[in-house]
Amino acid sequence: MSSPAPATLDALFGHRLVVVTGKGGTGKTTVSIALGMAAARRGLRAIVVEVEGAMRVGPALGRAPLPYTVRPVAPGLDALSVTSEAALEEYVVRQVRFRGLYHAVARSRVFGPFMDAVPGLHDIIQVGKVYDLHTETVGGRPRWDVIVLDAPATGHGLTWLASPLHMMEMTVSGPFHVNARRVHAFVSDPERTAVVLVTFPETLPVNETLDLYAGLGPFQPQVACSVLDGVHPPPVLPDDAWPAALSRLETLPEWRESARLTDRRMRRSRAEGAVCQRLESALGIPVVRLPYLPRTPLRPDDYVALAEVLEVGGLGR
Template identity: 45%
Template structure:
């Protein structure tokens, strides 16, 4: 049976070091899935929303909102996730309000280890497995996950609870959540990095944690903001000889030389990432845009579609 591609999964988790472009990649993947006729939900986790604005839509908040045809967004917060979970368990909103909205009860709930993370992750995974009229509500749920350390902490919660919680409703929830996270047919994790030293190092560490601790199927590496290689070796040598020339030639040669050096360094870090991570790798271009928005996301989506992943299957 062939391995499903990234967007064939019901759940795609996108993570990496903060600032590497996780939200942009998440939004671009959602655009590609919607272009293919899929019904898509993108979830952010207790964040200042970026996905909907990147798509040219207003923030969704804690309610699912359509950002463009077939593409919906949601910001999952612990308080709203707890409210939904409590109402689902207690069945009646009035009972939830009387119990869970009590100030002392809320204080008690906040000190229960991992409860906030469990209900937050549970809300996302519930959306990934939910059905309407006998078919999946969403063809794919894309999670713009927190940065590396927080993402690992969030995704580790079901496994940690299975090691500590006795039989009961909480353990039952942890069991189905863990089963979904570990299912290679339904779930995949994508790592995003920049072609720079610290992001690549963190991507390698994250990959090791996913393999050794989480066990979530890894499916893709996105190397974002790759500068273009514009000059041959001979041209670079010529540029170096022109650096001291009077303006405008000298400053232009200096700028070009700096760009060439950056591209050369980026190639080295790309090679290191590819050598360390046995993942299909998609290289995304550095775009010369002043502000990120819907047009830039469309260009990144086009780049992903035009550059089939290279490397290990």
């Protein structure tokens, strides 16, 4: 039986940029790595981009934290960690073609406060770096078919994508304006940029995801799917037979403890099912479920396992 979700991956990887966002701690980095691996397993050249100096991807895959230099992290998969400082240096040096001048200015006491004073500069400079990555070519072909952006947590994630537009409004004309317009055209193009909302199967995060979706404004049509990360396996017992079994087992002292544990799992599974359904019907877009893996921290192989689950369209419903 075929489920609609594999088509989700096809559709997703038809975009050059996949922006993975959601609330902090919901699994954005995990899902970004799994998506990058799923793309690479399809023979696409993929890169996972961390931003704001996050350095989770390298260690998650058993490697050193990533620098501001592209590194291979898995077969067919590259990764890079972007900071606004490094991206700004690259940008300025490219404009003035003289690194010494950049350092002379960057070390001056006005530079830091200047950067902090320009609203959204830290954001747009990093979005600009992602834009630049998508223009890189090797042998006349794009260097990467798919760029997976492990975006900042929501709240901030929204202003992030909108930062080129804000820069355009602020500058009106000039080279900054022209660059911002180019970057905005890229991130706001539903053909080229897709958004994935990551959440986990509990009431509060799901509510926050619905709020985020509602607040996405013009970016809303770009949301390709939501990923529910950390879904627990349902117990094998059928729901309707359980209450009778539970009351019987509770009368048997040697079974009481495991019966209660099973009951807790039944309840959790039912609650997770309910929030998944709520998310699905409220969003009206595919919701892909990834399993909870009972290991902390996750091992490099676990990301391969999650990529495989993505390939078959997530867990069944």
